[in-house]
Amino acid sequence: MSRRFEADFGRGERRRLIWNAAMTGVFSVAGWVAILFIFLIFVFTFKETLPIFTDPEVREEANLYKFFFERQDGPTLAEQFIWQPTSEQPKMSLIPIILGTLKATFVGLLFACPIGVAAALFSSEFAPARLREVIKPVIELLAGIPSVVMGFFALIVLATWLQSAFGFTYRLNAWNAGLALGIALVPIIYTISEDGLTAVPRAFREASYALGASRFQTAWSVVMPAAAPAIFASFVLAFGRAIGETMILLMAGGNAAITSFNLNDPLRTLSATIAAELGEVVNGSAHYSALFFMGTLLFVITFVSNTAGLWVIRRMQIRMQGEKA
Amino acid sequence: MRATSTFTRVLFAGTLTLALACGQRTEQSAGGESRRTKPLTIKGSDTMVILGQRLSEEYMKKNPGEVVQVTGGGSGTGIAALINGTVDLAQSSRAMTDEEKSKAQQNRGAAIVETPVALDALSVFVNEANPVKEMTIPQVADIYMGKVRNWRQVGGPNAPIVLYGRENSSGTYDYFREHVLKKADFSPSVQTLQGTAAVINAVAKDRNGIGYGGIAYAKDVRAVGIKKDAASKAIYPAEATVADGSYPLSRKLFFYYPANAPERVTTFVQWSLAPEAQAFVSEVGYFPLR
Numbered sequence: 001m002s003r004r005f006e007a008d009f010g011r012g013e014r015r016r017l018i019w020n021a022a023m024t025g026v027f028s029v030a031g032w033v034a035i036l037f038i039f040l041i042f043v044f045t046f047k048e049t050l051p052i053f054t055d056p057e058v059r060e061e062a063n064l065y066k067f068f069f070e071r072q073d074g075p076t077l078a079e080q081f082i083w084q085p086t087s088e089q090p091k092m093s094l095i096p097i098i099l100g101t102l103k104a105t106f107v108g109l110l111f112a113c114p115i116g117v118a119a120a121l122f123s124s125e126f127a128p129a130r131l132r133e134v135i136k137p138v139i140e141l142l143a144g145i146p147s148v149v150m151g152f153f154a155l156i157v158l159a160t161w162l163q164s165a166f167g168f169t170y171r172l173n174a175w176n177a178g179l180a181l182g183i184a185l186v187p188i189i190y191t192i193s194e195d196g197l198t199a200v201p202r203a204f205r206e207a208s209y210a211l212g213a214s215r216f217q218t219a220w221s222v223v224m225p226a227a228a229p230a231i232f233a234s235f236v237l238a239f240g241r242a243i244g245e246t247m248i249l250l251m252a253g254g255n256a257a258i259t260s261f262n263l264n265d266p267l268r269t270l271s272a273t274i275a276a277e278l279g280e281v282v283n284g285s286a287h288y289s290a291l292f293f294m295g296t297l298l299f300v301i302t303f304v305s306n307t308a309g310l311w312v313i314r315r316m317q318i319r320m321q322g323e324k325a
Numbered sequence: 326m327r328a329t330s331t332f333t334r335v336l337f338a339g340t341l342t343l344a345l346a347c348g349q350r351t352e353q354s355a356g357g358e359s360r361r362t363k364p365l366t367i368k369g370s371d372t373m374v375i376l377g378q379r380l381s382e383e384y385m386k387k388n389p390g391e392v393v394q395v396t397g398g399g400s401g402t403g404i405a406a407l408i409n410g411t412v413d414l415a416q417s418s419r420a421m422t423d424e425e426k427s428k429a430q431q432n433r434g435a436a437i438v439e440t441p442v443a444l445d446a447l448s449v450f451v452n453e454a455n456p457v458k459e460m461t462i463p464q465v466a467d468i469y470m471g472k473v474r475n476w477r478q479v480g481g482p483n484a485p486i487v488l489y490g491r492e493n494s495s496g497t498y499d500y501f502r503e504h505v506l507k508k509a510d511f512s513p514s515v516q517t518l519q520g521t522a523a524v525i526n527a528v529a530k531d532r533n534g535i536g537y538g539g540i541a542y543a544k545d546v547r548a549v550g551i552k553k554d555a556a557s558k559a560i561y562p563a564e565a566t567v568a569d570g571s572y573p574l575s576r577k578l579f580f581y582y583p584a585n586a587p588e589r590v591t592t593f594v595q596w597s598l599a600p601e602a603q604a605f606v607s608e609v610g611y612f613p614l615r
Binding site: 078079082083084085086087088091096159160169170171172250254255256257258259265266268276277279280281282 | 398399401402405485487488492493494508510511513514515516517518519527530531533
């Protein structure tokens with residue numbers, strides 16, 4: 001700052017400016033360190049995946065063809081696509097594991113989307129202000145439950161309930177895992193949808209009431225469509241979370257890599273496979289690279305879905321603010 | 326404005342203090358380590374965690390000042406840690422392969438010493454409500470390879486068989502695959518669980534379940550009698566049948582450490598083999614060496 005400025009504002013102000021500069025520096029460094037970490041993790045994961053493309057020894061056991069297309073002999077899909085990386089003849093099909101991931105995610109979203117949106121609609125449109133003050137923090141608190149706790153609950157309690165209610169052959173199956181996952185997804189969908197619904201301008205509701213619409217009609221046919229981008233974004237972000245969730249699915253999914261579309265069968269997800277197998281794997285082996293390939297796959301999927309979700313939210317915010325002005 | 330600047334000042338001072346404190350703490354512990362005894366770290370087999378923990382507790386009671394840390398993770402995990410030099414002693418429910426031994430020898434600069442510490446009967450468990458009392462090894466193998474899918478086929482009720490097993494870092498998984506499946510692949514329907522305790526828990530809750538693991542974990546489940554083949558007699562896992570070698574799936578539980586290991590390792594291993602410590606082996610549920 002200029003000398004005249006200092007003279008005008010005295011010593012105190014000068015100290016204030018130094019503090020300001022110092023703190024700006026501290027926070028910028030902290031911010032850049034965080035970004036650097038993420039970048040380095042990115043680089044590390046890709047580097048460990050690379051042997052699949054470059055190392056001839058690794059390529060013999062693990063390559064893109066084996067991951068996605070290789071079939072064993074057998075009459076059923078479950079016998080054709082097999083994940084047995086430590087067997088005498090390693091079989092490295094990712095198909096059963098990708099299918100398991102999608103099954104768990106599907107059930108989780110099937111359960112969490114309607115509940116999350118309905119809860120958001122209720123608290124933004126129907127609940128009295130005082131009740132809303134309670135609902136919002138309570139649902140958001142749900143996001144703070146550690147996933148180990150959720151997984152343990154699903155493993156011990158939920159699985160037994162579901163089995164006695166529906167007579168499943170397997171205690172741990174896609175329904176059990178998906179339901180537990182769904183509970184973890186509800187807060188994400190709720191929070192973002194609720195923000196979107198509350199951001200719908202008052203004028204929309206007033207216009208609807210003026211035309212004689214009931215409260216429910218207004219909420220359902222006017223407010224919800226207006227907030228559709230936010231609701232969609234909440235689904236996309238929940239999808240990203242579901243794909244990457246590890247502990248719940250490791251504990252509640254049964255961890256059997258079966259190529260099956262049946263939701264009553266146990267399942268095994270990408271993240272759970274990494275968690276269960278990375279501990280013992282020999283560094284640099286084909287199995288090791290295959291696990292890192294799964295990590296890269298997860299990274300790319302979550303990165304794309306999160307970016308898409310955030311992009312939609314941003315666009316919606318711009319649109320809403322534009323309309324207000 | 327005044328409030329903000331006080332706040333930032335406190336924040337800044339706090340960060341500095343924290344940084345200094347951290348620095349000091351590492352210095353202290355680095356200095357302290359040279360004076361006090363280093364902890365003995367043990368890692369590996371989940372089957373042996375309860376054994377290792379019991380032995381280390383008693384050992385620490387007897388030798389105040391000594392610290393022994395025991396963790397599980399699977400035999401493969403323990404052996405990998407031994408090779409990488411991050412652990413003093415590996416527990417394993419399977420023998421180390423020659424390849425693993427030579428790798429460890431390269432990294433640790435000394436041959437690896439193999440010491441059996443207890444005997445185990447690898448048992449096949451079913452739910453207590455299951456009427457099946459005995460099975461042949463080929464039957465168990467067919468069940469785990471997915472060829473036999475209904476309890477009716479092995480003399481049980483008409484119900485599907487639900488398979489529980491261990492993840493592939495487990496020594497029990499390797500042992501079972503080698504000695505029961507004769508190196509064939511497990512069926513993809515096997516639900517892999519973390520640790521024998523989890524397998525036992527699942528079988529205890531599942532009428533149609535079957536699981537395998539070390540005998541010491543048997544609780545609220547029934548271990549079936551094992552026949553070598555259809556013609557032989559069923560043998561139940563017990564101290565006598567393991568001791569005389571008649572139980573077909575008896576195995577040794579091992580300690581592995583490099584020959585140049587510090588004294589705290591060898592003292593512990595020697596103590597573990599003494600009759601006094603072997604009594605704890607039976608208390609935990611495994612069988613002492615003769």
